[in-house]
Amino acid sequence: MITGTDTVAALEDVRRTYLMGSNEVHALDGVSFDIERGQYWSIMGASGSGKSTLLNLMGCLDRPTTGTYWLAGRDTGSLDDDDLSDLRSTHLGFIFQSYNLIPQLDVLENILVPIYYQDEPAPDAEDRARALADRMGLSDRLDHRPPELSGGQQQRVAISRALVNDPDLILADEATGNLDTQTATEILDLFDELSAEGKTIVFVTHEAHVAERASHILRMRDGRIEEVKVQR
Amino acid sequence: MTATRVFTRSLRAGVRSLALHKLRSLLTTLGVLFGTSSVISMLAIGEGASYEAQEQIKQLGSQNVILRSVKPPDSPNDTNQTSRVVNYGLTRMDRERVEDTFVGIEKVVAVREIQQEVRVKNRSANPRVLATEPAYIDVTGRMVWEGRFITEEDDRSLNNVCVLSTELARYYFPLESAVGKRVKIGPDYFDVVGTVAPRMRAADDPAPAGEEVTGELFVPYQTAMRWFGEIQVKMRAGSRDMEQVELHEIIARVGRGEDVPMVAAAARTMLERFHDKRDHDLIVPLELLARAEETKRIFNIVLGSIAGISLLVGGIGIMNVMLATVTERTREIGIRRALGAKRRHIVSQFLVECVLLSVGGGALGVGLGLAIPLLVEEFADMRTIVTPAAPMIAFGISAGVGVIFGLYPAWRAAEMDPVEALRHE
Ligand SMILES: Nc1ncnc2c1ncn2[C@@H]1O[C@H](COP(=O)(O)OP(=O)(O)O)[C@@H](O)[C@H]1O
Ligand SMILES: [Mg+2]
Numbered sequence A: 001m002i003t004g005t006d007t008v009a010a011l012e013d014v015r016r017t018y019l020m021g022s023n024e025v026h027a028l029d030g031v032s033f034d035i036e037r038g039q040y041w042s043i044m045g046a047s048g049s050g051k052s053t054l055l056n057l058m059g060c061l062d063r064p065t066t067g068t069y070w071l072a073g074r075d076t077g078s079l080d081d082d083d084l085s086d087l088r089s090t091h092l093g094f095i096f097q098s099y100n101l102i103p104q105l106d107v108l109e110n111i112l113v114p115i116y117y118q119d120e121p122a123p124d125a126e127d128r129a130r131a132l133a134d135r136m137g138l139s140d141r142l143d144h145r146p147p148e149l150s151g152g153q154q155q156r157v158a159i160s161r162a163l164v165n166d167p168d169l170i171l172a173d174e175a176t177g178n179l180d181t182q183t184a185t186e187i188l189d190l191f192d193e194l195s196a197e198g199k200t201i202v203f204v205t206h207e208a209h210v211a212e213r214a215s216h217i218l219r220m221r222d223g224r225i226e227e228v229k230v231q232r
Numbered sequence B: 001m002t003a004t005r006v007f008t009r010s011l012r013a014g015v016r017s018l019a020l021h022k023l024r025s026l027l028t029t030l031g032v033l034f035g036t037s038s039v040i041s042m043l044a045i046g047e048g049a050s051y052e053a054q055e056q057i058k059q060l061g062s063q064n065v066i067l068r069s070v071k072p073p074d075s076p077n078d079t080n081q082t083s084r085v086v087n088y089g090l091t092r093m094d095r096e097r098v099e100d101t102f103v104g105i106e107k108v109v110a111v112r113e114i115q116q117e118v119r120v121k122n123r124s125a126n127p128r129v130l131a132t133e134p135a136y137i138d139v140t141g142r143m144v145w146e147g148r149f150i151t152e153e154d155d156r157s158l159n160n161v162c163v164l165s166t167e168l169a170r171y172y173f174p175l176e177s178a179v180g181k182r183v184k185i186g187p188d189y190f191d192v193v194g195t196v197a198p199r200m201r202a203a204d205d206p207a208p209a210g211e212e213v214t215g216e217l218f219v220p221y222q223t224a225m226r227w228f229g230e231i232q233v234k235m236r237a238g239s240r241d242m243e244q245v246e247l248h249e250i251i252a253r254v255g256r257g258e259d260v261p262m263v264a265a266a267a268r269t270m271l272e273r274f275h276d277k278r279d280h281d282l283i284v285p286l287e288l289l290a291r292a293e294e295t296k297r298i299f300n301i302v303l304g305s306i307a308g309i310s311l312l313v314g315g316i317g318i319m320n321v322m323l324a325t326v327t328e329r330t331r332e333i334g335i336r337r338a339l340g341a342k343r344r345h346i347v348s349q350f351l352v353e354c355v356l357l358s359v360g361g362g363a364l365g366v367g368l369g370l371a372i373p374l375l376v377e378e379f380a381d382m383r384t385i386v387t388p389a390a391p392m393i394a395f396g397i398s399a400g401v402g403v404i405f406g407l408y409p410a411w412r413a414a415e416m417d418p419v420e421a422l423r424h425e
Helices: A051-058 A080-091 A107-116 A125-135 A150-165 A181-196 B005-017 B022-060 B092-101 B134-142 B152-156 B166-172 B222-228 B257-276 B283-328 B330-338 B343-380 B387-414 B420-421
Strands: A007-020 A021-036 A040-045 A066-071 A090-095 A171-175 A200-203 A214-223 A224-230 B064-069 B105-114 B118-120 B123-124 B128-132 B143-147 B161-165 B184-187 B190-195 B216-220 B231-236 B239-244 B249-254 B282-285
Touching: A007 A051, A007 B105, A021 A051, A021 A066, A021 A224, A040 A051, A040 B343, A051 A090, A051 A171, A080 A090, A080 A107, A080 B330, A080 B343, A107 A150, A125 A150, A150 A181, A171 A214, A181 A200, A181 B249, A200 B184, A214 B343, B005 B022, B005 B343, B022 B283, B022 B343, B022 B387, B064 B257, B092 B105, B092 B257, B105 B134, B105 B222, B105 B387, B128 B222, B152 B249, B161 B166, B161 B231, B166 B190, B166 B387, B184 B216, B216 B222, B249 B257, B257 B282, B257 B283, B283 B330, B283 B343, B330 B343, B330 B420, B343 B387
Parallel strands: A040 A200, A040 A214, A090 A171, A171 A200, B128 B216, B161 B190
Antiparallel strands: A007 A021, A007 A066, A214 A224, B064 B249, B064 B282, B105 B128, B105 B249, B118 B123, B118 B184, B143 B190, B161 B216, B184 B190, B231 B239
C-alpha cells in the first residue's frame, strides 16, 4: 500500500466480524481509507453502522478480523498487546462521550494518566499538563475531583488528557453527546481550534451540524463506507 | 518513569483506593491480623517453653536424676485423727540401693529438710534447713560464695556448723559477713562456715510459703540427725502435723549423659518395687526438656493451625474483596487500558492494593502478636520470648498472603478486554 509521507492512519480492507451464536455480524465489512496529518474527520452513520467498532480499531483497543491498519507508520497487525499499549500512551488521544475520568484522581492526575503509562515520559510532561489545564480554564480546579466539576469542565479535563502526550491522532466518540447546546458549541469550537493548530482528529457524531465542521465526512452504513465527502 | 516514582505513585494510588472504603478495608484485614498475631504468639510461647526448660536443666543439672519425697494425698493415717505420726517418703535404704545397684552413677547425695526456727539475736525466721552431704555442692553445681561448704570431717565429727545461702546471710547479717558468726537452729547454736550463691527458682518448685525470707541453710547430715531426730513437727492452721520422713531428696549424678534414661528407668523400677504408696516423685531434667519440646510442639500445632487457617481465610477474604473491587472498577480498568496501561500496570495496581491490605493486617497483627505473649505471661504463668525474627517472619508471611491471593483478581483485571471494560456501566 502506498501512503503519503504524512499519513497518520491507514486502513486497508479492514473487516471486523463478531460471532453471535452461529451468526456472523460484520460490524466492519471491508473499510479502506487514509487519514493525513492535520485532517479533521467526522464519522457519521446510523446506530449499529459500525462507527464505534471503527474507532476502537483505530484506537488500537481492538484488532481487525482481516485487513491491515497502519498507525504512525507501523503495521499494527504485527504488534503485541504491550506495543499497542505503547501506541495508545504515546500516539493516541481518546475523548469519550461520558468523559471517563477516574473519580479518585484529581484533575491534574487525570490529565497525567497517559504520561504515567509511558516508558520514557517527557521531563516537562507535568508543565504541559498544567499549561493545557490553564488553556482549558481549569487552572483553579487542579486539585478537584471529577465529581465536583460540571460536565463541560469534565470534558475539558478529558480533552487536556487527550492532548497531554501530543498525540498523532485524537479520537472522539460522540464527545458532545452529554453536553447542553451552549457547552457543546464551546467544545466544538475548541476542536476547531485544535484542528487549526494542525491536530489530526477523528470525531464520531450523528449530528449533521457537528459533522459540517470537519474537513472530511465519512458516512457509514452496515459496516461499509457509504460516502466520503471532502469539505476543504 | 523511574522505578521509585512508579512505586511511590502506585503506593499512593493504592492507599487512596483503599481509603475510599475504610471499613471494608479494615474488615478485610482481620484474617491476616489474627494469622500474623498467632504466628508471633506461637513462636514466643515455643521459645519461652524451651528457654524455661533449658534454665531448669541448668539448675537441676542435666546429668542428675532427682528422687523426691511427696506426701501421699490420701495417707490412711490421716483418718486416725489423733496425733499419730505420718510416715512416708524416701529412706536411707533407697539411698543405699541407688548408690550400690545403679549402673553409671557417679555420686549420690541425700537431703533432709528440717523444720526448725532459725534465729540470730532478735531476728527469727523459718527458712529451709537442709541436712545434706558434702557432695551436694558438686552435684547441684552451686557456687561457694564465701568460706567453705560442709566437709566429710564436719559430718564425721558431728560438727555444729552451717552454710547459708547469700540471701539468707544478708537477712541475718545485713551489715557484715556471716562467716564466723553463730546462728541458733531450734535450740542449738551453729557456726557459720560459708555462704553459697542463691538458687534460681524453678517453675515447679514450691513457692516460698508466704515467708519474708527465701534461701536455704545447710547443715551436715549426721549433725542434723543427732540434734533434730527423725520426726518433724509441722504447724499448720492451728493443728500439729507430725511427719516422719527419712530423706526428702536423693540426687543421683550420672557419669555420662547417655546413661540418664537408663538410670531414670532403674529409679522408677526401684521406687515402684519398694514403695507401695505414691510418696515419691522422680525428676529427670532431661525429660523436662523433652516435655518442654512436647509443649512447644503442641503449641506449634495449635497456634500454627490457627495461624494457617486465619491466613487462609484472610487471604480468601482479601481475594473476595478484590474480585468485587475489580468488577466494581471495570470501567476504570478500561479507561486506564485505553490511555496506555499495559497488562502489568493493571496487575501491579491491584496487587499493590492486596499487599497493602495484607501488610496492613500484618502490621496490626504484629501489634496484637506482641501483646498476646504479655497476656500469656500475666495470666497463664508461662514464659514467652519474642525474638526479633518473629515479627519479621510474620510480616513477611502477611505480605506473601497479599501477593498470593491478589494474583488471581489482578490477573482477572488485566485480562479484561478494554473495549468491553469501557462499555461497562
Ligand atoms: N462485542 C460485540 N459483539 C457482537 N456484536 C457487536 C459487538 N460490538 C458491536 N457489535 C455489533 O456490530 C455492529 C456495529 O456496532 P457499533 O460499531 O457499536 O455501531 P455504532 O457505534 O455505529 O452504533 C452492530 O450490529 C453491533 O451489534
Ligand atoms: Mg457507537
